[in-house]
Structure formats: structure tokens, C-alpha cells
Amino acid sequence: MGTTGGGRRVGRPRAAQRPDSGLEPRAELLLAAAELFTTRGYAATSTRAVAERAGMRQASMYHYVSGKEELLAELLESTVTPSLAYARELLADDTVPAEVRLWRLCRTDVELLCAGPHNLGALYLLPEVRTERFAGFHAVRAELKDAYRQLIAATPAGGLLAKSELELRTDLVFGLIEGVILVHRSEPERPARAFADATADAALRITGG
């Protein structure tokens, strides 16, 4: 099988040899794409740049993916999926007050956005993402936003809001969370934990007024 490298590999050796990363080729491509897409952008990154950074020649990439789009689609979904899983958990657990669950969702979301070396959240800022091609991502993101809406509505203060007011608050909170991507982009040093706590506090202050 050769799942994770280890011994000798079948197939022609790579031209540019490097210390074995321990990753499978597809994962190497995803990692390379994450680095390049987040820093230079999607359109500005060529297939050659991705492949070469992953340690293979441009054409070899097509053995693993159909093109750049597939890489971006997969990276995007991997950004939201963990937040969404946690949000579903929180929605189901009504032993905990809604404010507390909302606070936890905000904090976790911010931590996930700031975690990892490549500011994956910044992928969401790419203009290409608005394309229909990434409908899958938009669907999961919409579901996440709806989880925010439900938690806000279940809050004492949120229960009193008219529908349009509730949606306004949801947009504000969701905007605050996603705004973190921008802060993190220009201030990458800020320690993630404290920032996440402060953002969650801020979200509750916005909601509870």
C-alpha cells in the first residue's frame, strides 16, 4: 500500500529530490496550494507553482487532481467543516444556556480561523470563491451562519427580537467573527487564545444589548 511513504515507492522517481515529507502526494499538493493561494491569491498562482512547491513537475499534478479548482474547493470546505461540526453539537445540547453555547461557538470559530500557519480563513476572501463552482462551500457556510442565528434567538435577549432585528444581529456577529480574518491577516502576531476570548465577549455584548 505505501500509505505514508516509509519504504521505496513504485513509479519513476521525482526529478527534484527532497527529504521525504511523510505526506501523500495529494496532501503535499493541498499544502502547497494553501500556502500559495493564501499569500498570492488563486488566480495569481499557476499550476506550475503549486506542483513545483509540492516537489513534483507541473504535469504530474494532474495525476492527483483535475486542476486548481479542485484544490481550492477542498481547502475551502476544510475551513468550515470543523466549525460546523461543533455548531451542530452545540445546537443539540440544551443542557447548557444559549449564551454560553454562543460564546463557545464564537471562541472556537475564531481559534480555528487563527490556527494553522497559513491563515486558511483568508481563502474565503478570494474573489473567485463567489463563483457557482464553490456552491458546496457556500452551503456549509450558510448552515454555520444559521446555527449562529438559532443560538442568538435562543438567548434571553434574542428571544425578544423581531425577525428582521434578529437577522441584523446575526449579520453583525457573523461579520465580527469573519472580520477576525482581516485582523489576523494584518496582525498575525496577536496571541490567538486571548483574541478568541475577547471576540467571544464582544459577540455577546453585541447580542445582548
Place this chain on the structure above:
Amino acid sequence: MGTTGGGRRVGRPRAAQRPDSGLEPRAELLLAAAELFTTRGYAATSTRAVAERAGMRQASMYHYVSGKEELLAELLESTVTPSLAYARELLADDTVPAEVRLWRLCRTDVELLCAGPHNLGALYLLPEVRTERFAGFHAVRAELKDAYRQLIAATPAGGLLAKSELELRTDLVFGLIEGVILVHRSEPERPARAFADATADAALRITGG
């Protein structure tokens, strides 16, 4: 002179004739670039696409600008300049309480970000903007952020904060304001005025806790 069109124009006529826009050619180019950069992105927009949308052939663009970069640089600065002018005014006027000035800055900023048909704020999201080439933009943006910091510090609650706490709050408020770009991008219908007021309220709640 022929400043704004009107009579006959000197020079070879354009190949594709259209109803006179009333704009000068350079302004036509900037408008076209704004439309395309905000929707498709910078790298994905060719000089041909910009020129053709402005009503001229690709090569003719070079009579007015040195290339795409110049267009983006000019558009970017035009995004922050009005906010910055207003922020300076507010900083100078100490007849008004700091909270009120902060509130006004937030509201105006959000309104400016949501005004206009092309979500010019979205330009700031483009990955290319991080480049040194746009240092001018970064300088004015930093000055705007510093105005926020000063106003927050002048607030009753802000006066009590340690330096690092003050900076955290500033980042949160600035992030909330810039997060508006993202909300506006996915929810362009939301009426700007009410949203701006609500965002300014939220900013004060974040600050005053």
C-alpha cells in the same frame, strides 16, 4: 480643452462606438477596473477586459495608465481617503464627547463602505493588496486605524485600559467595521443606513464594556 466631452474630440475615433459616457477616458478606465476587480478579482482581470469595458482597445489603455497596478492603487486610496478626512476632522473637534465622535466615525465608515454600486471595499480583500506596491494605501489605512485607537482611548471606558487592552479593543472595533465588507458582499440588499447605525451601536458596546 474638451474636459468633459461635449463637442467633437481630437484624435482617431474609437472603433467600437458607444453613447458618450460623459467621463474622461481615465475615469472610464477606473470605473471599468472597479467593476471587474471587485467581481472577478485583480489577477483574473486582463488589461484587455478593462480597456474593452471602458470602450477602447487594449493597447489604448496605455495612453492613460502604466498598467493594471496603477488602476488598483488609485482605486484603493480612493476607498480610504474620505474616511480618513472625516476621522481627522473628528479628532480635532473636542467640543463633542469621544463616544459620540467614535460612533459617528463608525457609522460614516460603514456607509462609505456600503455606498456605491461596486463594493469598492472588497478591493481591500484582494490578496495582491498586501504587496509593497500598495504601501501608500497601507499608510492611509494605518492612519485611519490609529484614529480609531485615539477615539477609543479618549472614551471614559477607554481611558481605563492598559495599552495592550486598548489595542485589543481597537482591533476588535476595526475588525467589526471591516467585517462589514464581508457582510455587504454576501448580503448586498441590506439597507445601508440602518446597518451602519447598528454597526456603530455595536462598536460602542464592544468598547464600553
Place this chain on the structure above:
DNA sequence: ATTATCTATAGATCTATAGATAATGC
């Protein structure tokens, strides 16, 4: 035999320049 990679390349761009042309101005 199977597989992962390679080299080579066709066809489609895209940018920036060179030089021609069709107006007005004098």
C-alpha cells in the same frame, strides 16, 4: 505489468511596444 513520474508541446492566452491612421487645430 503496473505505476508515478517525467519531458515535450500544442493552443490559448496575456502584456507592452511599434508603427499606422483618422480626427481636429492652425
Place this chain on the structure above:
DNA sequence: ATTATCTATAGATCTATAGATAATGC
């Protein structure tokens, strides 16, 4: 004569495919 535009194009990409090659596996 001056000017704004045009057409044409060289040179530099970039994507995706075709076909060769160098490993292991049996």
C-alpha cells in the same frame, strides 16, 4: 502638427494532453 486612437505582433506566460521512462511487483 498634434493627438487619440487603432492594428499588428513579439515574447512570455500558462493549462492540459500525449507519450516516454524508471521504479517496483509478480
